[in-house]
Amino acid sequence: MKTYPIILLALVSLFMHACIQDDFVDDEVDPILRINESIDSLEINTSYQYEATYLNNVGSPESVDIVWSSSDSEIIEMTEDGLATAKAEGSATITASFDDGNRALEATNLVHVGDNTTIVEQASIMGFIETTTFYDLEGDFIYEETETGTRLSFADNYVASAGLPGLYIYLSNNRNSIANALEIGGVETFSGAHSYEIPDVGLMDYQFIVYFCKPFNVKVGDGEF
């Protein structure tokens, strides 16, 4: 009978040792550098302030020292802060560059100096989402700019499994992670056309749509812009 207290202690010990541990997700991506808003042309004798975003190896924005340069300083002159000034008619390539120690990253913008300044407009992006699990998820989408932000519209062929609880949709710069992602909201439509209005977001701010199951904490599917 002396063994029973030991067994009891073992039971309690077993319970108490059920501690929270760590699961890891493979979220490494190639860092990228991108110019936030490119221009087609720059009016002569005017200036345009460039901005660029560096996304690190997990797709998170990170402040870095970007080097700005012009392929022809006599046509477009660049300051180290990214201010471009059109000096003469012609064309020049503006380059933003950053070396993170492992690789040199560049983003370029071919600019014509002319009578006016025009910003590159990309009205919409088409793509498709697909499942990365055994839960149904697929459909075509259009991602477009609106006056207040963006709109993500899914086509009639969209379908998502209703058997999975807590399915959420995100915009992210890492297709395997929702860290630093923008949560659009819980999925409430599981088939057919529907759309999401996303305020205060630019068309090029994110690279991926990510469907994520909160209760399971796993990605269910994704789409690329």
Next chain:
Amino acid sequence: MKNTITSLLIVFVAYGSALAGGPWPQLKGNGYFKLSEWWTVFDQHYTDQGLIDPNLTTGIYNTSLYAEYGITNRFTTIVNFPFLSRNYVNNLRSGTTGDIIVAGDAINTIGDIDLGLKLGLTKPGASVPVALTLFLGVPTGTDIAGAEGNLQTGDGEFNQMLQLDAGKGFNLGKTSAYLSAYTAFNHRTKGFSEEFRYGLEFGLGLLSEKLWTTAKLNVVESLKNGDTAENTTNTSIFANNSEFSSIELGLNYYVSSNFGISASVAGAIRGEIIAAAPSYSVGIFYDMK
């Protein structure tokens, strides 16, 4: 509406006592009492299509008291009380930076209590005993907890299950054995799917019936009439309409004429919306006869 792996897998504990239960009510004044620890830790699950997908590692631990007591030779009361129930999920960390993406979480409460009343439909000692049992699932556990609302130690609904058991004891040579079968209907509330259940249990008494080895098949067939994500925003671990077939293997060893220790392992061999990992149970029991 919510449904949990907790509530579903508790089936293994509540109704899985190899030396008690079945079609054999306790005789008047007799009883069976068991203190056990049941747990499962899983990082994958069966999807709604019956295929296996990963999930963040989740653990469920129940420390329970199970009791049967014979009021008369025909009526037996049953209680399963998980007085300590723990549900946790791991941290989700970046494999690149090590940063926490989603913080882990845990709750410790009591679980859902199951109450039962078994009626022997045949006289004690019948060659093929038959019994009818009414189980009531009392939602004493916590059905929504944690930052994401996905932790739970109960399902939050009051269910009623009617179960019919039949069995037969016999000898295999000089070895005692028994075979029993059950079928049940589980009526559930609050948008949960109802269930048809059935199973078989085979037991073999070795070492002069000091050691009982058991093998059990449990099947839960969902009527698939519960809520889904289309009509609920609940983020419980599992949606409704879960079902499974499981195999359970157990050992029960009588240390003395009344006291014993038990251990079992169970796991789903097919399923939908349920963990794809084994569950374990160890315990001590007192067979009052």
